[in-house]
Amino acid sequence: MKIEKTNAVRLLDKEKVKYELIPYEVDESDLSAIHVAEQLGEDVNQVFKTLVLKGDKTGYFVCIIPGAEELNLKAAAKISGNKNCEMIPMKDLLGITGYIRGACSPIGMKKLFPTYIDKSCKKFSLIYISAGRRGLQIQINPDDLVKIIGINIEDLI
Template identity: 35%
Template structure:
C-alpha cells in the first residue's frame, strides 16, 4: 500500500479506496479520476505543491475542475508570492510521483491549504499516492491529518 493508506490505517481514520485504470495519455489526472469513478468534479480534489517566495513548499488542495490562484494561496500562507514548485523538488519532498501526489503520508509534512468548497461536503476524494488510486474521506479528517487550513484558493 501507499504511505497515504498506511497513515489512514495507523490513525484509524474512516476511508474508502477507489481504483481505476489510469490512461498514461490523459490530459488531466483529476478529471480522469472523476470521470472513471463516476464522481462530480466538485467531490474530487487535486493536490498541487507550490513554492513561496521564502522557499517554503506548501500544499494546495482544490477541486479538479478549478484553477489554483497563486496570489490567493500566497495570501493564505502569509507570503508575498507563490509559484508552482519544480516537479523534481515536489517528488523529492513528498515521496510521490507527479499525478499521484497525495496530501497524506508525505515524506515531509508541508503546510496545507484546502479549498473552502470542501467544508460542506460529507466526503471528498484525494489522490491515494499513485495514479489510478483515490481515497475518499471526510474533509474534517483530511484537515486534521494534514493540520490543514480552509482557504479560498481559486479564481
C-alpha cells in the same frame, strides 16, 4: 483484488481514520483530476487535486483544490504568508514529496508541509484525494482529512 498500501493509507490506518480506497483505470496520457472524476463517475468538484508550491518567504506548501479549478496564486501566497509563490517544477515533485505526478497525496509526504484546502470541500460529506499511487483514490470525510494533517480551510480558487 489486493491493493498495496501506500504511505497515505498506512498513516490513515495508524490514526484509525475512516476511509475507502477506490481504484480507477489510469490513462498515462491524461492524469488530470477531471479524467479521474470521469473514471470514478463522480462530480469533479468532489475530486480534489494536490498542488505543491514554493513561496518566496516560507518555502514549500501544499494546496488542495477541486479537480477542474485553477489555483488563485495571489490568494495562495497571501494565505501562506508569502508575497509570491509558484508551482514547483514537475521534475522536483518526487524528491520533495515522495510522490509522482498523478499520484501526489496530501497525506504521507516525506515532510509535513503547511497545507491548505479550498473551502468548497465543506459542501461534501465525502471527497476524493490521491492515495499516493496512480489508479487509486481515497474517499474520505473532509473534516477527517483536515484533522489528520492539520489542514487550514481557505478560499483558494
